[in-house]
Amino acid sequence: MATIKTQLVVFDFDWSMADQDTDRWIFEVLAPDIRRKMKTLKESIQWTDLIAQSLQEIHARGRTREEIEHTLRQMPFHPAMVRGVTNLKGASNPSTTFFCLSNANSVFINTILESKGLQNLFEEIVTNPAEFDPSGLLKLRRRVDPDGPQHSCTVGCSPNMCKGEELAAFLERHKPGYDRIIYVGDGSNDFCPILRLRSQDMVLCRRFRGLEGRISREGGQQCQVKYWAGAWEVEEIFNQFIEKN
Ligand SMILES: [Mg+2]
Ligand SMILES: [Zn+2]
Numbered sequence: 001m002a003t004i005k006t007q008l009v010v011f012d013f014d015w016s017m018a019d020q021d022t023d024r025w026i027f028e029v030l031a032p033d034i035r036r037k038m039k040t041l042k043e044s045i046q047w048t049d050l051i052a053q054s055l056q057e058i059h060a061r062g063r064t065r066e067e068i069e070h071t072l073r074q075m076p077f078h079p080a081m082v083r084g085v086t087n088l089k090g091a092s093n094p095s096t097t098f099f100c101l102s103n104a105n106s107v108f109i110n111t112i113l114e115s116k117g118l119q120n121l122f123e124e125i126v127t128n129p130a131e132f133d134p135s136g137l138l139k140l141r142r143r144v145d146p147d148g149p150q151h152s153c154t155v156g157c158s159p160n161m162c163k164g165e166e167l168a169a170f171l172e173r174h175k176p177g178y179d180r181i182i183y184v185g186d187g188s189n190d191f192c193p194i195l196r197l198r199s200q201d202m203v204l205c206r207r208f209r210g211l212e213g214r215i216s217r218e219g220g221q222q223c224q225v226k227y228w229a230g231a232w233e234v235e236e237i238f239n240q241f242i243e244k245n
Pocket of ligand 2: 153154155156157161162163164165192193
């Protein structure tokens with residue numbers, strides 16, 4: 001294989017970088033009855049819209065911005081993941097750029113990254129936009145505005161965002177690109193972007209979740225596939241990238 005001088009690490013967030021799902025965690029901790037209701041409604045309401053609506057409900061109950069932020073900081077996040085990405089970013093050969101591609105939202109992701117000292121890790125974070133209004137309501141919108149032009153994904157991405165199209169757009173913004181792309185993901189919506197990876201690229205697929213099933217049932221990806229279950233194994237793989245050079 002040709003020498004790798006530049007690489008891009010693309011991270012899904014929930015259950016990939018973090019060891020939990022932000023959308024569900026918030027309600028499991030602050031309002032389990034709403035969490036239960038989400039299970040019932042998720043077939044009939046688009047997921048991002050359902051989270052936006054559920055955030056309005058907990059705000060109406062008097063749950064504060066501080067409670068939401070505190071709950072996010074408490075969410076499981078493996079120390080080996082912090083070490084692994086920090087060491088890889090600090091290494092100069094190869095030089096590594098990090099890109100976050102997530103169906104969570106900007107407030108959830110940034111709050112957690114800051115609490116881990118990782119606020120400068122990512123070159124870009126592409127996700128659903130969110131912000132607290134002055135009353136403490138967390139206002140969340142889809143990345144792709146439902147009233148504007150929609151994405152044209154045929155692989156099954158949710159209407160709020162096509163991760164494959166977003167990865168292609170990132171690469172278009174960052175020419176001439178990277179010698180290698182490593183995609184870390186777990187969910188069925190991480191299948192679309194990995195179909196765009198090349199033979200020198202790699203997916204680090206978390207076991208026992210939606211992505212593993214789609215790779216085994218549908219296949220068709222050109223990239224190499226490595227499996228992991230615990231964040232310590234991602235750290236181990238990242239360390240091997242550094243040691244080889
Ligand atoms: Mg995920
Ligand atoms: Zn897609």
